[in-house]
Amino acid sequence: MNRDTIQGWLRGRRRSDAVSFAQASREDPIVQSFRVAREVQRFWQMARRSVRPASAPARSSEPTPTRYEELTKALELQDRPMPLTKFERAVPDEATLIANMARLAANLVIKNYCDMKASDRSVCAMRDQHAKAHGCVNAEFVVRDDLPAEFSTSLFRPGARYRTIVRFSNGQGRPQSDRSPDGRGMSIKLYDVAGETILRGLEPRIAPAGEHDFLLSSFPVFFCKDVVDYSELMEAVVAPSGTWREKLSRTLKWFLFIARYPRQFYTFGRTAVVRINNPLTATYHSMSPYLLGEDNVVRYLVSPVRRDNDITPWWWSFLFRSRSENFLQEALVRDLTPAPPGDDVVFDFSVWLCHGARPQDVEDASLWWTRPRDRTVSIGQIRIPRQNFLTPDRVFDGERMMFSPWNCLQQHRPLGSINRMRLAVYLASLQVRRKLNMVGP
Template sequence: MLLAMVRPAQTGDARRSSATPARYRELVNALEPPPDRPMPLHELERAVPGEATMIRQMARIAAEAVVTNYCEMKVSDCSTPAMRDQHAKTHGCVSAEFIVRHDLPPEFTTDLFRPGARYTATLRFSNGRGTAGSDRKIDARGLSIKLHEVGTDTILRMLAPDKASAGEHDFALSSFPIFFCKNVIDYTLLMNAVSAPHATWREKLGRGLRWLEFVIRCPRQFYLFLRIAVEGLLTVRNPLTATYHSMSPFLFGEHKVVRYLVGPRDGQDEGARWRTFVPWTKPENFLRDALVRDLDPHQPGADVVLDFSIRVRHAATPDDVEDASRWWTRPQDEVVRLGSIAIPRQSLLAQNQLYDCEHMVFNPWNCLPEHRPLGSVNRMRLAVYLASRQVRRKLNMVA
């Protein structure tokens, strides 16, 4: 992103391409209004001044990012589909089974997490960028989980019935414990800088000033923004051995405030530590290669097992809920394992699997009410995910 501020505007083939943002602007202008934020807010939530306006602005930026990235990729590959505005590159989607602990304590039992409950699941491993580039670039890593046959309507299905399939429950996680922005205000400042036009020197100067404003007003957030991307490159060499976090807070039951945590049962792969990992010696798609290798059905071996846990915030406050960049390090904070995810050996690269994976939709609001997302960052994600989904599916002509 920093290089893009001084990189020359595209010329030649890019300008001659029929896939231009202007051609698809009508898709962005025709965005369906997002559903209202779920009201009333939770007792620990606090609305941000001007929040609704900023959320609409971020939804439009997400939709425009889908169009812009689609047009840029069409220059080199006319068959490329429109991708997500974030976490565009997929390493693979795998089938799995989600198994809740038989001995789950009663205080952590909900309609979803019932002792011994089992759900079929689909896991999508990804990079964080909005374009499908090399795994050797600094970037966060992501994991999305979709549970099937849950049996209870989710918040998203109640708000927008045509935007979610029945019986699903989603989790969206990343490879860093906290989000890089505190709230929707910080995120708006950042995205205004990221999405600013930069075709001319005047526009580049304006974009640079927006970045400067963000760095001055939010130095900690800028540091986290860079740290998340760098650590994603230097500490993750295999999607199956990484640890993933929901980053933002969620309700659990009636009163608990938690963050989700998913990682390998045997602990973090020590070989993935940055001191022993030289990423630029790896192939461009080394994360997909690792996933395919470790799940090869023609090789002997047991299922890969990931633990699914929650980090429970002790005596949660509104600041814990509304500040998604806050570390949770109180001695009384508790990590509780809720269950496990068993991933059997399987093939990943069949064309129908790749197609289904590319067009699968995840949304953190596609969840049961007792596990609702909390905070302004999550309230923003409801509109942003839906806007990205709408434009992407229309560009790809997916019903």
């Protein structure tokens, strides 16, 4: 207890002693006992206050979404590349919808970061989509020697070879068990590519020279037609559900979306139930359309060149194999282990050509191309050698690496409002992620 506090109390007591003793001689003994008890209580309370440690200040460093609001407000949103190609048509209020989706993606990065930080202080901010990687592997992209001239570009030159990185991932924005229903992703980055990509022309500080990206997923088409219904879907996905009013509002949003867009909701559900046992035996799709040259509209298709013993029926794995939370990464490790030496894992890289493409074929990313003259054309191969890809340097580079559909040459420009939205969304996610992790370009 503080000495000055006690001395002050004693001085006060001495000044009132004469009165106290005079009163005590005239007071009833019971009253006197109550008075003594009250004085003891006051002394005890004062003693507790003097020795009680000061209350700890609130932890201002506690990560909460509110703390990072300024990051979202300070976003530098890239506008849509203009002019549009002859295959594209802008949707109503497109610029506003894209800006809203970019901020939503940034907020998702922040929210997921804060939620994970509460249980693990060492966690880093992750992508708003495809956060959990199964592995980043070295590969080689080889263009076929006999590629037809109508599909040749400055990138797709017959016989061309490119050093490549392939990132396999889950679709969700937060790491979760591989057993959970989810889409699977395959991101491809080519190096030593001649020419400037669209993204490098827009953001030279972010996009290094000589790179070219392809982004693919495990379902053939996108689950939304355009940025209009995508924005309505995301409003339902991220709607709060803490109170009963919020739960009711969220349920209403889902009901309205399903009623207005039944086909999109059906496709959305199907993307999460595609069953994949091994990233190296799955087929991947760009889902959205891209330009090829000047007059061709295509989707990209990457499928494994399988041997008979590479195929395991899904029901066999379901019944007889116990799966861990990271069974997809374990499959990569098992099939790419350097010892004993073995053959490369080979994927065929093809384009799905939309014959006589119209704006409705391009602007509706959920549309299946099934006309008789639509066809698939092989462009080349992706060859993945045996390797150890779980080294600390490779894991770090894989998390820091940037992939964007707009990190491509002009002859391979992304098409449609979904892709125009992805330009702003990917950049917003990248900006916030790097600021949270305090990592520069």
